[in-house]
Amino acid sequence: xxxNMNTDxxxxxxxxxxxxxxxxxxxxxxxxxxxxxxxxxxETGSRMGSHVAKIAVGGVVTFVGAIxxxxxxxxxxxxxxxxxxxxxxxxxxxxxxxxxxxxxxVGWLMLSKAKKALAQExxxxxxxxxxxxxxxxxxxxxxxxxxxxxx
Numbered sequence: 001x002x003x004n005m006n007t008d009x010x011x012x013x014x015x016x017x018x019x020x021x022x023x024x025x026x027x028x029x030x031x032x033x034x035x036x037x038x039x040x041x042x043e044t045g046s047r048m049g050s051h052v053a054k055i056a057v058g059g060v061v062t063f064v065g066a067i068x069x070x071x072x073x074x075x076x077x078x079x080x081x082x083x084x085x086x087x088x089x090x091x092x093x094x095x096x097x098x099x100x101x102x103x104x105x106v107g108w109l110m111l112s113k114a115k116k117a118l119a120q121e122x123x124x125x126x127x128x129x130x131x132x133x134x135x136x137x138x139x140x141x142x143x144x145x146x147x148x149x150x151x
Contacts, residue, residue: 074099 078095082088 070099070103071096 074096076095077098078091078093081095082091086094
């Protein structure tokens with residue numbers, strides 16, 4: 001019987017050791033996973049930042065191209081106005097002015113539409129408020145039910 005008790009003690013000690021080792025290894029594994037996740041997030045953030053910078057540069061180049069194109073369209077319109085019979089001096093300034101007015105009008109219409117849409121938006125979380133009201137009503141009903149049962 002003594003041997004049996006010693007075997008039980010050594011088994012319980014080894015199980016405790018195994019559990020401790022398992023706990024320590026699990027903690028190490030979790031720390032390593034967290035470190036890996038941090039590195040991956042940093043690498044992804046760095047790549048995304050690079051892509052965003054490229055998009056911004058592309059946007060600036062596109063914007064500059066659009067401005068140059070509009071200047072060209074303004075000069076072309078000036079030449080067309082001159083060939084239609086306007087004086088050269090008048091045609092040189094009137095062409096770009098007309099193009100500028102058209103672009104400004106399009107921009108104003110876009111801004112007005114966006115402003116109107118923004119004014120119709122509400123910052124109040126309506127669905128949350130409705131849910132809270134429903135929860136409040138539910139709680140009132142639950143509180144009233146015991147009173148109704150006893151009467």
